[in-house]
Amino acid sequence: MASFESRFTAYCASLETVGRRRRLTLAAEAMPGRQIVADFSHNDYLGLAAAxxxxxxxxxxxxxxxxxxxxxxxxxxxxxxxxxxxxxxxxxxxxxxxxxxxxxxxxxxxxxxxxxxxxxxxxxxxxxxxxxxxxxxxxxxxxxxxxxxxxxxxxxxxxxxxxxxxxxxxxxxxxxxxxxxxxxxxxxxxxxxxxxxxxxxxxxxxxxxxxxxxxxxxxxxxxxxxxxxxxxxxxxxxxxxxxxxxxxxxxxxxxxxxxxxxxxxxxxxxxxxxxxxxxxxxxxxxxxxxxQMDAERARLMQTAQSLRERVHALGFDTGNSSTHIVPLIVGTEAAALDLKAWLLEHGIVSSAIRPPTVPPHTARIRIALSVTHGETQINALVDALAAWKNRAQR
Ligand SMILES: Cc1ncc(COP(=O)(O)O)c(C=O)c1O
Structure with a gap:
């Protein structure tokens, strides 16, 4: 059996070298002792999961x-x-x-x-x-x-x-x-x-x-x-x-x-x-x-539009996004992982999406907006993104 196991292990190790290894983590576990301010990684767009x-x-x-x-x-x-x-x-x-x-x-x-x-x-x-x-x-x-x-x-x-x-x-x-x-x-x-x-x-x-x-x-x-x-x-x-x-x-x-x-x-x-x-x-x-949720949908789209405008002003590329899903396309796997870790340090949970899920050179942070996100969460996200850009420019 050892040879089977070692092949599977070698496969995962090969992903490590190109920054594509996936791991299951719990957001709270990933940042012990820290409070989560906002979670943009889930697809509960209307907040119905806990309704x-x-x-x-x-x-x-x-x-x-x-x-x-x-x-x-x-x-x-x-x-x-x-x-x-x-x-x-x-x-x-x-x-x-x-x-x-x-x-x-x-x-x-x-x-x-x-x-x-x-x-x-x-x-x-x-x-x-x-x-x-x-x-x-x-x-x-x-x-x-x-x-x-x-x-x-x-x-x-x-x-x-x-x-x-x-x-x-x-x-x-x-x-x-x-x-x-x-x-x-x-x-x-x-x-x-x-x-x-x-x-x-x-x-x-x-x-x-x-x-x-x-x-x-x-x-x-x-x-x-x-x-x-x-x-x-x-x-x-x-x-x-x-x-x-x-x-x-x-x-x-x-x-x-x-x-x-x-x-x-x-x-x-x-x-x-x-x-x-x-x-x-x-x-x-x-x-x-x-x-009965037209108002929630309209608010979700307004939040997305306003977020796009704010992150464009910071120099982020959101591709052709026109809905509640806003990618921040940063290019390399390393940059996406770095931004995800930076956001986490600021209490923000997000998803880093890397090839092969997306085409090469388009690794990104995927911001999935939900009606549960209010001004506090969006401001925290934009502030953390601005700080990341500033750090990169220093
Ligand atoms: C476009 C698309 N189709 C299908 C699926 C699969 O749906 P489910 O999560 O219900 O299996 C997903 C989920 O990630 C998706 O994004």
């Missing part, structure tokens, strides 16, 4: 159905809660149906893989992917041996060029993208994306992990109302309950035909225990609350 209303709904659901679903949906685990939540999601998204998954990663890696099945499609599909798509989307393509045609990040003119170049190939075509990019905080032009799908007869697979709760009508995401056109489905929208909804799990909003296909073909759905009633209870309460 009493969601906790109470979770409790009610667990008391009624138990803490676990006890089986896969096709065996013992199909509860009224799942069916009701799917109906609410389909209504909100303007699709015929929806299907719940246990996590966003599971939804993407297994549902997208199922949709790309060459045997079912009668041909190997062509997949046009944004260069900065989430790892779970790449995973699905890798599983299905699909060669992705990557377009420049969020560049729909480039996507169009590539679609034109492959226009005469008689193969099923897919566009795979996020609607709000998790590491960059920029958003797609949904109307333009829908128009491209119609013009080139392409199936859309859009990931709303970071848009759900925050963007679009009533916070139901940018794809809401765009996935059906003239009674035709344009593809599927995937979203997560793990970010702004403060819980865990995910959904695919789609046509009834796609839902039926996934129930019969998607291994990540078929062979996995259904999402816990306690989680579904909380998600239902959060989903119903989203339409």
């Amino acid at each position: 009493p209303e969601l906790i109470a709904a979770s409790h009610v659901a667990a008391l009624r159905y138990g803490v676990g679903a006890t089986g896969s949906r096709l065996l013992s685990g199909n509860l009224p809660l799942h069916v009701e939540l799917e109906a609410a999601i389909a209504r909100a998204k303007g699709t015929e149906a929806a299907l719940i998954f246990n996590s966003g990663y599971q939804a993407n890696s297994s549902a997208l893989a199922a949709l790309l099945d060459a045997k079912v499609l009668d041909a190997q599909p062509l997949v046009f992917s944004d260069r900065l798509n989430h790892a779970s989307l790449h995973h699905a393509c890798q599983l299905m041996n699909v060669h992705q045609i990557r377009y420049r990040h969020n560049d729909l003119a480039h996507l169009r060029e590539l679609l034109e170049a492959h226009q005469h190939e008689e193969r099923p075509k897919f566009i795979v993208a996020e609607t709000v990019f998790g590491m960059d905080g920029d958003a797609i032009d949904m109307a333009a994306m829908a128009a491209l799908a119609d013009e080139f007869d392409v199936f859309l697979y859009l990931d709303e992990a970071h848009a759900t709760g925050v963007m679009g009508t009533h916070g139901y995401g940018l794809t809401s109302g765009h996935m059906q056109h003239d009674k035709q489905s344009r593809g599927v929208a995937m979203g997560t309950f793990s970010k702004a909804l403060g819980a865990s799990g995910a959904y695919i909003a789609c046509s009834t035909a796609v839902r039926d296909y996934l129930v019969n073909r998607c291994t990540g759905f078929i062979y996995s225990t259904a999402l816990s009633p306690a989680v579904i209870g909380a998600v239902q309460a959060g989903w119903e609350r989203l339409p």
Whole structure:
């Protein structure tokens, strides 16, 4: 066994030398004796993870159905809660149906893989992917041996060029993208994306992990109302309950035909225990609350805009961020780790994001804003960033 262990150890050690080794730490452990002033590392964008209303709904659901679903949906685990939540999601998204998954990663890696099945499609599909798509989307393509045609990040003119170049190939075509990019905080032009799908007869697979709760009508995401056109489905929208909804799990909003296909073909759905009633209870309460949170969403976007202006004045690069996710792109892994440590010393928790999660030379601190962040937290962040810049210039 020793040789196995030593290989795994050597792999981790090799990451150390390039500043890419990951470690699990607890924020409080990382700074013993120090008070945390602000935490910008989580994705609880609407502060719903600790909302009493969601906790109470979770409790009610667990008391009624138990803490676990006890089986896969096709065996013992199909509860009224799942069916009701799917109906609410389909209504909100303007699709015929929806299907719940246990996590966003599971939804993407297994549902997208199922949709790309060459045997079912009668041909190997062509997949046009944004260069900065989430790892779970790449995973699905890798599983299905699909060669992705990557377009420049969020560049729909480039996507169009590539679609034109492959226009005469008689193969099923897919566009795979996020609607709000998790590491960059920029958003797609949904109307333009829908128009491209119609013009080139392409199936859309859009990931709303970071848009759900925050963007679009009533916070139901940018794809809401765009996935059906003239009674035709344009593809599927995937979203997560793990970010702004403060819980865990995910959904695919789609046509009834796609839902039926996934129930019969998607291994990540078929062979996995259904999402816990306690989680579904909380998600239902959060989903119903989203339409009443317009004021919170507007405040979140104002906070983000004001933060961008303040950090630009300090000389930080925030890329194309236009949402509640504000990257501070510092370039090297070492600079990102140094800034993360500096912020921590000032009581601020943040995430250093390094290649391969982001492209080389674009290591960054990812600031994820939440409605729980007030002026005190934002001022503390900006002050610490200013001090870091000053130190660098000395
Ligand atoms: C764009 C995107 N899709 C999918 C996921 C996976 O979602 P989950 O955390 O629910 O597995 C994430 C989470 O990091 C994400 O950022």
